[in-house]
Amino acid sequence: MRTDYCGDLRPSDVGREVALCGWVARRREHGEHLAFIDLRDRSGLVQCVVDGAADLRAEYVVRVVGTVALRPPGSENANLETGGIEVQECEVEVLSAAEPTPFPLDDRADVDENVRLRYRYLDLRRERLQRNLRLRARVNTAIRASMESQGFIEIETPLLVASTPEGARDFVVPSRLNPGAFYALPQSPQLFKQLSMVGGMDRYYQLARCLRDEDLRADRQFEFTQLDMEASFVDATDVRAFVTEAVSAAIEAATGSRPTFQPDMTWHDAQERFGSDKPDTRFGLELAELTPLFASTAFNAFKAACVKGICVPGGGGRSRRELDELTEQAKRWGAKGLVWMRLDDAGELQSPVAKFLGEDELRGIVAATGATPGDLVLIVADERSAVRHVLGLLRLHLGRPPVNEGGRELLWVVDFPLFEGVDPGTGGPIPAHHPFTMPHPEDQAALGALGDPVPAPEVLLATRSQAYDLVLNGWELGSGSVRIHRGDIQQRIFELLGIDAETRQRKFGFLLDAFRFGAPPHAGFAFGVDRLVALLAGEENIREVIAFPKTQSGADPLTTAPNEIDAGHLRELGLQLLPRPS
Numbered sequence: 001m002r003t004d005y006c007g008d009l010r011p012s013d014v015g016r017e018v019a020l021c022g023w024v025a026r027r028r029e030h031g032e033h034l035a036f037i038d039l040r041d042r043s044g045l046v047q048c049v050v051d052g053a054a055d056l057r058a059e060y061v062v063r064v065v066g067t068v069a070l071r072p073p074g075s076e077n078a079n080l081e082t083g084g085i086e087v088q089e090c091e092v093e094v095l096s097a098a099e100p101t102p103f104p105l106d107d108r109a110d111v112d113e114n115v116r117l118r119y120r121y122l123d124l125r126r127e128r129l130q131r132n133l134r135l136r137a138r139v140n141t142a143i144r145a146s147m148e149s150q151g152f153i154e155i156e157t158p159l160l161v162a163s164t165p166e167g168a169r170d171f172v173v174p175s176r177l178n179p180g181a182f183y184a185l186p187q188s189p190q191l192f193k194q195l196s197m198v199g200g201m202d203r204y205y206q207l208a209r210c211l212r213d214e215d216l217r218a219d220r221q222f223e224f225t226q227l228d229m230e231a232s233f234v235d236a237t238d239v240r241a242f243v244t245e246a247v248s249a250a251i252e253a254a255t256g257s258r259p260t261f262q263p264d265m266t267w268h269d270a271q272e273r274f275g276s277d278k279p280d281t282r283f284g285l286e287l288a289e290l291t292p293l294f295a296s297t298a299f300n301a302f303k304a305a306c307v308k309g310i311c312v313p314g315g316g317g318r319s320r321r322e323l324d325e326l327t328e329q330a331k332r333w334g335a336k337g338l339v340w341m342r343l344d345d346a347g348e349l350q351s352p353v354a355k356f357l358g359e360d361e362l363r364g365i366v367a368a369t370g371a372t373p374g375d376l377v378l379i380v381a382d383e384r385s386a387v388r389h390v391l392g393l394l395r396l397h398l399g400r401p402p403v404n405e406g407g408r409e410l411l412w413v414v415d416f417p418l419f420e421g422v423d424p425g426t427g428g429p430i431p432a433h434h435p436f437t438m439p440h441p442e443d444q445a446a447l448g449a450l451g452d453p454v455p456a457p458e459v460l461l462a463t464r465s466q467a468y469d470l471v472l473n474g475w476e477l478g479s480g481s482v483r484i485h486r487g488d489i490q491q492r493i494f495e496l497l498g499i500d501a502e503t504r505q506r507k508f509g510f511l512l513d514a515f516r517f518g519a520p521p522h523a524g525f526a527f528g529v530d531r532l533v534a535l536l537a538g539e540e541n542i543r544e545v546i547a548f549p550k551t552q553s554g555a556d557p558l559t560t561a562p563n564e565i566d567a568g569h570l571r572e573l574g575l576q577l578l579p580r581p582s
Contacts, residue, residue, distance in 0.1 A: 001019065001021050001063060002018075002019045002020055002021040002063070003018050003019045003020075004018045004019070004020060005020075005041055005042070005043035005044075006020055006022055006039050006040060006041045006043055006044055006045060006046040006082070007041070007043030007044020007045065007046065007081055007082060008043055008044075009046050009068055009082050009085055009087070010081075010082070010084070010085065011070060011084050011085055013068040013085065014068050014069060014070055014085060015067065015068065015069075016067070016068050017065065017066070017067050017068075018065070018066065018067075018068055018087065019063065019064070019065045020039055020041070020046065020048075020063070020064045020065075020066075020087065021041065021061075021062070021063050021064075021095070022039045022040050022041035022061070022062070022064075023039070023040050023041070023059050023060070023061055023062075023098075023125065024037055024038070024039065024040075024056055024057065024058055024059060024060045024062060025038040025039065025040040025045060025058070025105070025106075026038040026058065027053060027056055027057070027058070030049075033051055033052055034049065034050070034051055034053075035049075035050050035051075035053035035054075035056070036048070036049060036050075036086075037049075037050050037053060037056060037064075037090075037092075039062070039064055039087075040125070042130055042134075044080070044081055044082060045080060045082060046082040046085070046086070046087060047071075047077075047082070047086040047087070048064050048066060048086065048087040048088075048090045048092075049066075049086055049087065049088045049089075049090060050064075050090045050092055051090075053092070055094070056092065056094070057097070057098065057100075058098070058100070058101070058105075059098035059101055059105070059125075060094055060096065060097055060098050061094070061095045061096035061098070062092050062093060062094055062095060063092070063093040063095055064087065064090050064091070064092050064093075065090065065091045065093075066087040066088055066089050066090035066091065067087065067088055067089050068085055068086075068087055068088075069085065069086060069087070069088045070084065070085055070086075071083075071084060071085060071086050101119075101122055102115060102118075102119055102122070103115055103116070103119070103122070105122060105125050105126050106126070106127075107126055107127050107128050111123075113543075113551070114551065114557055117549070117551060117556070117557045117558060118557040118558060119558075120547075120548055120558050121558075124547065128544070129544070129547075131537070132533070132537045132539065132544055132545045133545070133547060135254055135533060135536060135537055135545070136529070136533045136545055138253045138254060139250045139253060139254055139529065139532065139533050139536065140207060140529065141253065142246075142249045142250045142252070142253035142254075143207065143227050143246050143249065143250050143529070144207070145249065146245055146246040146249035146250070147205040147227075147229065147242075147246055150203070150242055150245060150246075151202075151203050152203040152204060152205040152229060152231070152242075153201065153203065153204065153205070154204075154205055154206055155193075155196055155201065155204050155205075155206060156206060157186070157189035157192040157193065157206060157208065158186070158192065159185060159186060159209070160173060160183040160184075160185070161183060161184055161185070161186050161191075161192075162183070162184060162507070163182070163183075163184035164184075164191065164507055164508070168187055168212040168213065168214045169212070169213035169214060170184035170185065170187065170212075170213060171184065171185040171211045171212075171213050171222070172184050172185075173185065174573045174574070174575055175573075176572060176573055179573070179574030180574060185211040186208075186210055186211065187210055187211065187212050188208070188210050188226070188228065188526060189206060189208050189210075189228050190434060190436065191436075191508075191510075191511055193206075193228060193229075193230040193524060194230065194436065194483055194511065194519075194522065194524075195510075195511065195514055196230065197230055197231075197232045197483075197485075197519070197520055197522040198514045198515070198517070198518070198519045198520070200232075200520075201232075202231065202232050202233075203229075203230075203231045203232070204228075204229060204230045204231075205227065205228065205229040205230075206227075206228045206229075207225055207226075207227060207228075207529065208225070208226055208227075208228040208526075209223060209224075209225055210223070210224055210225075210226055211223045211224075212224075216550065216551075216552050216553070216554055217552070218540055218541045218542065218543075219475065219530075219531055219534070219541075219542055220542075221530070221542060221543070221546065221549055221550055222550055222554055224528060224529075224530050224542075225528070225529040225530060226478065226526045226527060226528050226529060227243075227246065227478070227526060227527050227529060228524070228525075228526040229242065229243070229246075229524055229525055229526070230483075230522055230523070230524035231522060231523060231524065232520040232521065232522045233520055233521060233522075234521075234522070234523050235482065235521075235523065236414070236466050236468055236480075236481075236482050236523060238523070239468075239480055239482075239523045239524060239525050240264075240412055240468060240470075240480075240525075242525075243470060243478075243480070243525050243527065244261060247259075247410070247470065247477070247527070247532070250532060250536075251408070251536065254533075254536040255536065259408050259410050260410070261410045261411060261412070262281060262409055262410065262411035263411070264411065264412045264413075264414050265279070265411055265412070265413050265414070266413070266414055266415045267413055267414070267415050267416045267417065268415070270413050271388050271392075272287065272289070272388070273286045273287055274286060274287065274392060274395070275287055275387075275388040275389060275390075275391045275392020275393070275395065276388075276392040276396075276474070277413055277416070277469065277476075278413070278469065278471045278474055278475065278476040279411075279413070279471065279474065280396065280400055280409070280473055280474025281409045281411065281474075282400075282401060282406035282407060282409050282473060282474075283399045283400065283401060283406065284313070284399070285310045285311070285312065285395035285398060285399045286310070286395075287308045287309070287310055287388065287391050287392070287395070288308060288309050288310065288311070288368045288369045288370075289308060289368065290302075290307040290308055290309050290364070290365065290368055290369075290379065291304075291305075291306050291307045291308070293307070293361055293364040293365070293368065294307050294361065294381075297357070297358075297361060298356070298358075299353065299356040299357055299361075301337065301339065301353070301381055302379075302381050303381075304381035304382055304383075304387075305382070305383050305384055306381065306382065306383060306384035306386075306387045306388075307379065307380075307381040307387070308379070308380060308387050308388070308391055309365065309368070309369050309377050309378060309379040309380070309391075310369070310377070310378050310391055310394065310395055310398075311369040311370055311371045311375050311376070311377050312375060312376040312377075312378065312398055312399075313372075313374075313375050314374055314375065314376075315375060315376030315398070316342035316343060316344075316373075316374045316375055316376045317374070318376060323340050326338060326340070326378070326394070327340070329394075329397065330380065330390050330394060333389065333390045333393050333394075334386055334389060334390055335380050335382065335386070335390040336381075336382055337380075337381075338378060338379070338380060339351065339353055339378070339379040339380075339381075340376060340377070340378055340379075341353075341354065341365065341371075341376070341377040341378075341379070342375075342376055342377075343366065343371045343372065343373050343374065343375050343376075343377070344373060345373045345374075346373075347366070347373060348362075349362050349365060349366065349371075349377070365377060365379075378391075378394060380394075396474070400474065402538075402540075403473060403534075403535060403538060403539070403540050404538030406473070408472060408473060408535070409472070409473055410470070410471070410472050411470075411471055412468055412469070412470055412471075413468065413469045413470075413471055414467075414468045415440065415464050415465075415467075415468075416432060416433070416464070416465050416467040416468070416469070417432050417461065417462075417463065417464060417465065418431070418432060418433070418437065418439050418440075418443070418460075418463040418464060418465040418467075419431060419432055419460050419461060419463060420432040421461070422457040422460055422461065423498075426498055427454055427457070428454055428496060428497060428498045429454075429460045429461075429496055429497065431497060432465070432467075433465060433467050433479070433481060435490075435493050435494060435497055435499075436481075436483050436484050436490070436511075437465045437466065437467050437481040437482070437483070437484070438465070438466045438481065438482040438483060438484045438485075438489070439463055439464070439465060439466070439489070439493075440463070440464035440465060440466055441466075442464070443462070443463045443464050444489070446459050446462075446463060447459075447463060447492060447493075447496065448492065449488070449492060450488060450491050450492050450495060451495075454496060460496075465481060466481055466482035466523075467479065467480070467481040467482075468480055468481065468525075470525075470527055472531075472532070472535055473535060475531055475535060476531075477527040477528060477531055477532055478525060478526050478527025478528055479525070479526065480523065480524050480525025480526065481523065481524070482521075482522075482523040483522050483523060483524065485515065485519040485520065485521050485522060486515065486519070487512055487515040487516060490508075490511075490512060490515065491504065491512070494508070530542040530545060530546060533545040
């Protein structure tokens, strides 16, 4: 039906007859019978000169046959790739008529998101979505090529699996053949990729669809796509090198150039310097350690386990109202208070609390934060985790640039804790990752062996894991770890987590059994394709790089999902619905 795509035509095609197919994006009258038609397909727009176009309307689907010609001098459009040419002597065949659309399809119109998702098939015609989904396709292609060039093979893992604890709620699917029993949709292919290593596949990858029943936000959907990989006889450094190459190839496919990576950063350093395990390093405002400075202070507010501050360059001009708003915001994030100080032109700190501090303490604050005249210093004192959390959010609030500004800062965060806390009721640890993460070799002995008492809380919280995250501009792209491949270590971790022997066997027996027959050392990683593409496209919300996403409430306005199931289908599945809560 067509010889060319609209957006591919150039002055080199002048004189050639072409057949084009697409949608009427715009019609402009030119005289009594002549009209200019902007014809659009996935490649872009081209202007067509049509005689007798009165019956053509926006979004009609047409086939146009005509001859490529240069536009008359002075009528070129520098904003279009095809702006130097047009198609003349056009014959038009209407393939499908169209009713007026519920919203304009040019990107200049600001349309309510629910309306866009209700008519997503129309939204997909707009340049923004066309550009983003083409970008996503290039990224996926580059990822596959990179993984295969590194010796990985693509293996598809099941979508109907057994429910296992992985940190989020499962989506479950009732079994018709086994009434009362359920499958779960996979939160990740974790266990199957480990079993693939036991099976000798050596290097596995997959662009895997994963599903998690958790609250939605800008960078999270119920269903998402991740690059999932696993390799045998490797360590954490090897895996990070594999992923670095794949991500670099994806970014090069999207931007034309390969990225640079910042030096690896430990989880401890990330928390101390940036108050986050996914630090955005594009800007300063690093957290300054002030605790030793106030070891013997007379100021009660600074008699705390941890005192830290940040320096806001040029922030000394903020009004008292603005400073009060920052204080209230810090309290909403969990701070007991926020101390502010301005450094005046004479190098003196001006603050409501300055009179309670000694000269050495004031000079120490200036030295530790690097403040210069005109700067603002903000200080929080509390438990260390609370201080890091509040100041980490505060630095993002004050300094974080938009997602598509300030370059791309990629770095690996390593040496995460194995446990994130201790359950006050049981004394057992709360895992920071899935339970298949190998402890750091230097900390492994402190965890004891199967049957030993649970170590003291301070020992548990000091235990490091062989886990690592990839961070881009403050977004966690993905996580990975060296896996436990020894049954005795895996059993001990289950024991520490309070998973009894019967539950271990019921939920993970197939994995533990596999370890009995010779499991190779292995490690892996997974990163979110949706998040990576969103960052490369300059989008704040991953819904803009997904063809058919859900709303913030998890609904699909297009298909009306989730919706009720027919009563006969419920009976067939052996299900009965409870009355809705009043």
